[in-house]
Amino acid sequence: MNKNAKNRINVILFLLPALILFVSIIILPIFYTGYFSFTDRKEMSAEGHLLGSKKKHTSYRAPGVKVLVAEGDYDAQAKLEEIFRNTRIKPDFVENGTSLVKKASAIAYDCILVDVSSLGSDALGSIEKLKALGSDENACKDATMIAYDLDGSANEDTYLNGGYDLFAAEALDGSDLDDCMLKAIPEDKIEKISIIDNYISIFKEEYAIFGTAIKNALILAVLSVFIQLPLALGLALVLGKGIKGERGFLSIYFFPVLISTVIIGKLWMYILYAGNASDFTDGLLNTLLRGIGIIKSDNGIPWLSKTYGLGSVFVATLWQYVGYHMLLLYAGVKSVPIDMREAAMLDGASEGQVNRFIVIPYMKPVIKVSVIFAITGSLKSYDLFTVMLNDVVRNVPVPTTKMVEFMLNDRYAQACAMSVILIALCFVFALIVDLCFGKED
Amino acid sequence: MAENNEKKPLSVSATLAANSGPQIEMVKKTNPIFKVLTYIGLVVWAVINLFPVYYLITFSLKDNSEVLGDNKIGLPRQWLWSNYVEAWTSGRLEGELPPILRYFLNSIIIAVFTILLTLLVAVMATYALTRLRWKGRGTVNKLFMLGLTIPIHASLLPLFLAVSRLHLTNGYLALVLSYSAFALSMAILICTGFMSDIPIELDEAAYIDGCGTWGTFFKIIMPLMRPALSTIGIYTFLQSWNELLFASIFNSGKAYRTLPYGISMLFGTHTTEWGPVGAGLTIATLPTLLVYVFLSGKIQASFMAGAVKG
Secondary structure: OOHHHHHHHHHHHHHHHHHHHHHHHHHHHHHHHHHHOOOOOOOOOOOOOOOOOOOOOOOOEOOOOOEEEEOOOHHHHHHHHHHHHOOOOOOEEEOOHHHHHHHHHHOOOOEEEEEHHHHOOHHHHHHHHHHHOOOOOOOOOOOEEEEEOOOOOOOHHHHHHOOOOEEEOOHHHOHHHHHHHHHHOOHHHOEOOOOOHHHHHHHHOOOOOHHHHHHHHHHHHHHHHHHHHHHHHHHHHHHHOOOOOHHHHHHHHHHHHHOOHHHHHHHHHHHOOOOEOOOOOOOHHHHHHHHOOOOOOOEOOOOOOOOOHHHHHHHHHHHHHHHHHHHHHHHHHHOOOHHHHHHHHHOOOOHHHHHHHHHHHHOHHHHHHHHHHHHHHHHHOOHHHHHHOOOHHHOOOOHHHHHHHHHHOOOHHHHHHHHHHHHHHHHHHHHHHHHHHHHHO | OHHHHHHHHHHHHHHHHHHHHHHHHHHOOOOHHHHHHHHHHHHHHHHHHHHHHHHHHHHOOOOHHHHOOOOOOOOOOOOOOHHHHHHHHOOOOOOOOOHHHHHHHHHHHHHHHHHHHHHHHHHHHHHHHHOOOOOOHHHHHHHHHHOOOOOHHHHHHHHHHHHHHOOOOOOOHHHHHHHHHHHHHHHHHHHHHHHOOOOHHHHHHHHHOOOOHHHHHHHHHHHHOHHHHHHHHHHHHHHHHHOOHHHHHHOOOHHHOOHHHHHHHHOOOOOOOHHHHHHHHHHHHHHHHHHHHHHHHHHHHHHHHHHHHO
16 A cells, blocks of 8 residues: 555544545535425425425425315315415315305315315215206316225225316325325415415514514614623733732633533522512512612513513523633733733833734734624523523524514514525524724735 | 643743733723722622522421411521432332432433533544545535534424334433434534644654554544543533423433423422422432532633633
8 A cells, every 4th residue: 555545544534534524414404404395395394304204295386276175184184274374275174075066166166185085985975966057056167076085995096987187196195185185276376485485484474573582682783892892801801911820810700601501590580580579579679770770660671572572581691601701802802912011011102002902903814703603692692581481482583583472383484584585594603703803904 | 732732721820820910000000999890799799699598407307387388588497408318319219219310320321422422522523634645624614513503392303203113212322322422413513622732743653653644543542632532521411401392302211210300290380389399309419519519610721722722
């Protein structure tokens, strides 16, 4: 073996574990997230359809189409309604052959679906009755007749010979029924779904309010950068100068970083708890505020409500992360060479001037890292919101909580669209910060 | 060499502290009022940092009539240690570990394996990226650095589908792998900083003495990377210890819950008695607190080393 080949094998062996881990856990899933976000599989079940599934729902939408369904089983009715929801079709239901004939002769449906398993012999009988009606009595003479069964046990040919146009086996599974519906619906009534439909719907739909979620995350990011970081920088500068008790202060300030976020959230939830002073259920902060006369009435300020929720979460975030940023920045302050500081001092610079013209410019790379962490951290924040606001969190959304909410409701494609937007936001902001800091050099 | 490196962050700050004080004050005296104000500010912030913890510990020993009544801030009138017993045994089934202990152990197991895996994989990758010469290493390095900005949530859904299909939910493996992958970028970044401090001459000397690539890696590089390991360890620990979202979705079964998720589920959302909840939170915080009290200097030094190297 020549030396070059050996070297190459070594490179591969050293790199392989990291690459496998990174690609399989981060890169590939993100590609799937991107792919899912353009699909129409809102009802996709969690049992895994990573690559092409038999349950693939064809995406079409036909809000104007009138459909009549003869289905004797109420469970199946509910499931069918669910299947049709994505297509915006609102089917009418009847339970037996007699009402089917009655309804079909009155209203002009585009499509009539008959469940042969629950209607039994009625399925063939009623279609004969319908066909026997005169053309002016039968409003549905142009309708496409589709027979379907629920368990796949019915004989397709019996019904196709008996007057039905199409047959869908195991209709609740979806795919067969979708194919039939696409054949049955007149082409001009089918609406094309645009490929970015999921992206539009998460902003448009009333309960999605993803726009508000992004707005909240951005507010949090702005607060973090302009309140949290200056505070951390101030502490770092003061401590980095080398004052008495430096180590002690450092230890105290860094300590909240090591407490679990969930515990911090619970703790602040209790501190901010709002009850009523008269029946002794008021939390600590409200009592303190009442003590100094800011709150006059018995009812405290509802810190964890829709109005104040975002601010309260920010306070907890501040409490938790100032120490983190302070230590990052403190390391930056300490990395300033001592002679630079001394030279400036000898030239008669005051402390503020030294900080402004020597220390801060020198530690710019660390500040940049801090800013990026603060912004991406705010965009990704999840824990404190779910823990502190548990019931209200729907009304004080951030992107991640919305994403999880949609995921748990099996609306995967939209959840994926949300995470794609989240990734994009993180990258855009990292880039912007990069540019801002690059220019000043 | 290793000793030297290990002490670096501490010794630098020590000399700085020793040098800066008196010499600078000779040049220009700081305004004493300003100094007092600075101290007041520092102490106020320290109180703000400590007070919630004090509040937590005291209310964990009170009953509702005190927590919500007229003794919100003071020490408990009656020290209700029974709250701790209640928190410890809450939800405990016959013949099983107390839930809090179970969750704690789960978190520890996951954190330890995550740290070990991340360290090994990251140091190996960094070795290939910085010491070995090959085409395309810049690109691969950039690929890894993408991980710094990608939010962990973005891959949640596909990962969850895969994990549930492979029946890896409610176990340790899925979380360990996910956390390691997401800690990898930071670890490689920090590692690169440390490894570029090791002179390349050492590798060459080892090569002349007959050491192969693997020999150099395990006998020369690994021992010299010890200070980096503690730094990466800290960052990885902070990440895996606090993570809630993945833990709550992958390991929702009672036996495998981690501390964050376990604690958030332990008492339900609407408990009326505050004391036991406070006791549970205190129990969950205490071990970390104790470790920090003894190792705070080392932890901070490692953390700061990461900031400078990264």
